[in-house]
Amino acid sequence: xxxxxxxxxxxxxxxxxxxxxxxxxxxxxxxxxxxxxxxxxxxxxxxxxxxxxxxxxxxxxxxxxxxxxxxxxxxxxxxxxxxxxxxxxxxxxxxxxxxxxxxxxxxxxxxxxx
Amino acid sequence: xxxxxxxxxxxxxxxxxxxxxxxxxxxxxxxxxxxxxxxxxxxxxxxxxxxxxxxxxxxxxxxxxxxxxxxxxxxxxxxxxxxxxxxxxxxxxxxxxxxxxxxxxxxxxxxxx
Numbered sequence: 194x195x196x197x198x199x200x201x202x203x204x205x206x207x208x209x210x211x212x213x214x215x216x217x218x219x220x221x222x223x224x225x226x227x228x229x230x231x232x233x234x235x236x237x238x239x240x241x242x243x244x245x246x247x248x249x250x251x252x253x254x255x256x257x258x259x260x261x262x263x264x265x266x267x268x269x270x271x272x273x274x275x276x277x278x279x280x281x282x283x284x285x286x287x288x289x290x291x292x293x294x295x296x297x298x299x300x301x302x303x304x305x306x307x
Numbered sequence: 308x309x310x311x312x313x314x315x316x317x318x319x320x321x322x323x324x325x326x327x328x329x330x331x332x333x334x335x336x337x338x339x340x341x342x343x344x345x346x347x348x349x350x351x352x353x354x355x356x357x358x359x360x361x362x363x364x365x366x367x368x369x370x371x372x373x374x375x376x377x378x379x380x381x382x383x384x385x386x387x388x389x390x391x392x393x394x395x396x397x398x399x400x401x402x403x404x405x406x407x408x409x410x411x412x413x414x415x416x417x418x419x420x
Contacts, residue, residue, distance in 0.1 A: 197350065224405060235311070236396070236410040251407075285351070289405060295341050295353025296408065 195220045195288050199299025206276050206306050213272045214302045216286035221266035226287040226296070227259070236285065242269045276306045309333055311399050313411035320387050321419050327383045328414040330397035334378035339400040341408060342371055342382055346393045354382075354395075387418045 196219045206212050216225065227239040239259055240248040248261040263269045273280050286299045312331040320326050332340060339358045345351040355364045360375040368385045384391055394415045398408040 194353075202348070226407075228410075233412070235412045236398075236408075238407050241407075295343070295356050297353075298343075298350040300348065300350045 194294060195222060195297045197286060197288060197297055197299040199286055199302060201302055202300060203303040204305070206304065208276050208278065208306055210276055211272055211274045212276065212302075212304060213270050214284055214286070215270050216268070216299050218267045218288050218297075222288040223266070224289045225263065225269045226289065227261060227269075227271045228285045228287060230283040230285070231279075232282070239271070239284075273304065276304075278306045280304060281306045309399065309401060309409045311397060311409050311411040313395075313397055313414050315414060316412065317415040317417070319417045319419065322388060324387050324418075325383065325385045326387055326416065327381050328395055328416075330380045330382070330411055332378050332380070332397070332399040332409075334376060336401065337375045337378075337399075338403055338406060340373055340375075340380050341398040341400060342380070343396040343398065344393045345396055345413070351396060384416070387416070389418045389420050392416055392418045 198217045225242045228236045229239055230236045238251050239254045240250045242248045242261045242263040244263045244266050258274055260272045284302045287296045289296050314329050341356050342354040343351040344354050355371045357373040362373040364371050370383045373380045394413040396413045398410045401407050401409055
């Protein structure tokens with residue numbers, strides 16, 4: 194199965210700034226997903242990123258706040274913009290391998306906004 | 308609103324104990340149920356993908372069952388070891404094979420030596 198390298202693993206950011214998270218997959222994948230886990234909550238899908246098209250955002254998430262790039266089949270970035278303390282969460286990227294095998298995840302980015 | 312519930316929220320057991328967790332999910336529009344194991348600072352790791360009612364899957368000391376008609380799955384760990392300490396997540400695959408995963412909040416297992 195694919196291996197995903199995600200970075201940074203953690204960061205502490207000032208409110209009002211932005212953080213860009215990168216995910217590199219060791220093989221070509223059609224679909225990549227970005228998730229957020231707020232403290233005490235479930236992993237929640239932010240958006241689905243397909244190469245060559247605009248990302249598809251879930252209800253409650255907007256492109257201005259969470260711009261996503263997917264320049265090729267092995268790489269994607271998520272930017273969390275105009276940071277506020279409520280953005281303090283773990284952010285995970287994932288690649289779909291087909292439902293028979295489960296999905297592969299990066300190791301997560303723990304963001305703290307101060 | 309699709310909801311996936313996991314219980315208990317956390318569990319503390321002694322090494323050698325056997326344990327089990329529950330995942331409840333919508334019984335309609337079922338496609339698949341995933342179980343993941345997530346250790347701190349590591350990637351969630353897929354344990355099982357279950358698709359058929361009555362499915363039972365096993366991986367070493369860990370096994371899972373699936374009841375799609377009543378909307379629940381059980382994960383069992385036999386003879387827990389300290390290295391089993393992790394958060395166990397279940398996720399309901401919604402919208403077909405390329406659909407979205409709806410996650411529960413997880414069960415955090417701590418195994419004391």
